Amino acid sequence: MKPAAFDYFAPKSIDEALALLAQHGYDAKPLAGGQSLVPTMNFRLAQPAVLVDLNGINELFFIRENSAGLRIGAMTRQRTVERSPLVQRRAPLIHETMPHIAHPQIRNRGTFGGSLAHADPASELPVLAITLNARMRVQSSRGERWVNASDFYLDLFATDLQPDELLVEIDIPDLPARTGWAFDEVSRRHGDYAMAGAAATVTLAVDGTVAAARLVYLSVGDFPTEAFLAETALIGERPTSAALAAAAEIAATQDISPGGDIHASAAYRRHLAKVLAARVLARAVDRAVERSAERGSA
């Protein structure tokens, strides 16, 4: 229950961190909030030879808004995101989801980008990134690139990040007009990893039919799972409870193939996926209707 020995570096700038990652390659791990990495090191499941601690890099801690949405620095603490009025206003889906992530003691330390880069299949933030069409700004000593969240997650705990690359910033575009959002999950105890969870956004056309829908799951596969068939089934439909129930049925039976483990059987995960889809889609539709009305009266 004690970590194996490692070399420790605490760079003060992104450039310094990138140089260390370039130098040490596969042997190095960036240390963000440490709320997943340190437990795996304590168990010696992970034994990185080098840790590059990002906690001293001030330029990675920020939440900024621009005309198109939000930019969040990768090291921004989850608790800071949870309490940010800016996030509440510009990214209400993120604001609604943050309290579901572990406990305050974990969110005080855990970071926005750390969770996104760790890619735990039970984590909430990767699902939100995909639902919101977020883009990841990735840097290395070779240069920088932007990766769409939908292209970022490749497999269990595996992302598009190369060993010398660092996730530095996340771009979160505003929701389109007449769009509602919702997140929900089911866990055995508050703060536990969820057995299943879902995020949704629904955009209504002027005539009240569904113009666009997103439905993305956590904990029903090796990485965030988008319910493409269910989304497609909703397009052009009036968002009646029957239509939402039909979409939820499609999502749970055709879009996902969950595995079973000691926490939940595959059949139970499918059941949760259906119930959660119906809930989040209904809440997203309600909010889309509210926001459409607000716009109409404005």
Next chain:
Amino acid sequence: MNHPITLTVNATEYTGTVEARLLLSDFLRHDLDLTGTHVGCEHGVCGACTVLLDGAPVRSCLVFAVQANGRQVTTVEGLSTGPRPEQMHPLQTGFWEAHGLQCGYCTPGILMSIVPFLEENPEPSEAEIREALSGNLCRCTGYQKIVEAVQMGARLLRESRV
């Protein structure tokens, strides 16, 4: 490789040299003899090792001591003003009076989670208290007495400030 660190624990400055892999929990207990911080699961689940890092509750088993360099740490030993019962923090008095513990192993972590919680929310509802306690595991009490102890502690804290 050893790293020199200087940090403030309970308003006292400490300087030492640590191996990078030394957890803050072990540094507090073994290097500083502050054994009030308990070590339970060592993977961030039980909350027994909760301390304040720059005022915010964190798991000290998930922070390396070297990361506390230049920072302020508060442990359970920092709550009271002295060794006598009347010098306890009002929340500690609440736990004493309302029997908020049996074996007491989880108690330091609970106190360090709830003290900052009561600073932000001096008059919490029972539901809010239970939510605030959810990051700390107790295997003795079934939590009922802990909730009552927090309620009493919150009242004593409010009264101490009027």
